[in-house]
Amino acid sequence: MAIPSDPELLKTQLGIELRRLREEAGYRIVDACKAIGAQHPKLSKLENGNQTADPEDIRQLAEFYGATEEQRDYLVTLAEKQPKRRRRRSGQRDAVPDWFRRFLALEWDATEIRTYEIDHVPGLLQTEDYARSTIVCWEPEADPRLIEQQVATRMERQSVLKRNGRPSVRLDVVLSEAALRRVQGSREIMRAQMQRLVAASKRPNITLRVLPFDAPHRIPMPSPFALFRLEEQGLSTVYLEDLFGATYLKEPEEFTQYSVVFGRLRQDALDPEASREFLDKMVESYR
Incomplete structure (x- = not known):
């Protein structure tokens, strides 16, 4: 599947998909945080499209949510295509x-x-x-x-x-x-x-x-x-x-x-x- 180039769109898409998978699996944010050893704010920002994702965290989350192999690979690809953390211009x-x-x-x-x-x-x-x-x-x-x-x-x-x-x-x-x-x-x-x-x-x-x-x-x-x-x-x-x-x-x-x-x-x-x-x-x- 083609991946759009806009970094903000990448983060938003990833957040939407992660939230959907979590809710369909019946997990709370606190459950997902334990799965990747993260704090509540980090995962909330990730689902809201305000956090640059670590591909390994995304892989673990996808597996924890029971995502298919295809879904997991797509989400990891979204994370990998995001720019590395850097200071953003206003x-x-x-x-x-x-x-x-x-x-x-x-x-x-x-x-x-x-x-x-x-x-x-x-x-x-x-x-x-x-x-x-x-x-x-x-x-x-x-x-x-x-x-x-x-x-x-x-x-x-x-x-x-x-x-x-x-x-x-x-x-x-x-x-x-x-x-x-x-x-x-x-x-x-x-x-x-x-x-x-x-x-x-x-x-x-x-x-x-x-x-x-x-x-x-x-x-x-x-x-x-x-x-x-x-x-x-x-x-x-x-x-x-x-x-x-x-x-x-x-x-x-x-x-x-x-x-x-x-x-x-x-x-x-x-x-x-x-x-x-x-x-x-x-x-x-x-x-």
Whole structure:
């Protein structure tokens, strides 16, 4: 299985997997600490993605949890690919906030993502210039180096659309017409972004539907959301984001409710072919 290069993502993935294995095995953190002779804070930080892992500790934990040989080897590989302990620059830490780490791990491991966007093109489909413009708008006084780190993180996320070693994520997008008509950065940036969307709509693992302003009886949905499915982990969750961080809804009833809403939005949107034609017109409108 391909291993992503982002060190923060590596630690987050490892933490998610370790916590899942421990909970499935029915152990408390204190039990796991005894297995590797560690203190409670160390293991808690490890599961939260805030601790660089020792591969031998990971091997012992995996065996203690009863992981399969394949699971154990994958977790050890994650640990081995993490950078050695060193002083971190504050800019690098801020480039991926704590609340966003779990999102990155979920996105990387997801087998299916369904998302509804209102004001912006989804990050997985953004051009570099469009991404940079949105980040600068939110943080106009930020150090340019931090901006570029955030842009690089956003571009790295797009590797899930063409993963090596396992199937790419299935991405199903309903995109409000508002996101297509609101100029982000410049008309030149928007034209390139519309061209990117046209190209993305032709990929076999991406379904893109435009929800036009004149869609009759469209369901009023005031905020964007994303639905994640991770088949390997048996996980389904709703992701909601606001100014202060993110919320994950994991109860079956919550996921079902949002799935129904997404289905309504899809039904109200143009079909994929009509959506591509709409996007072609948007490309021309930004000449």
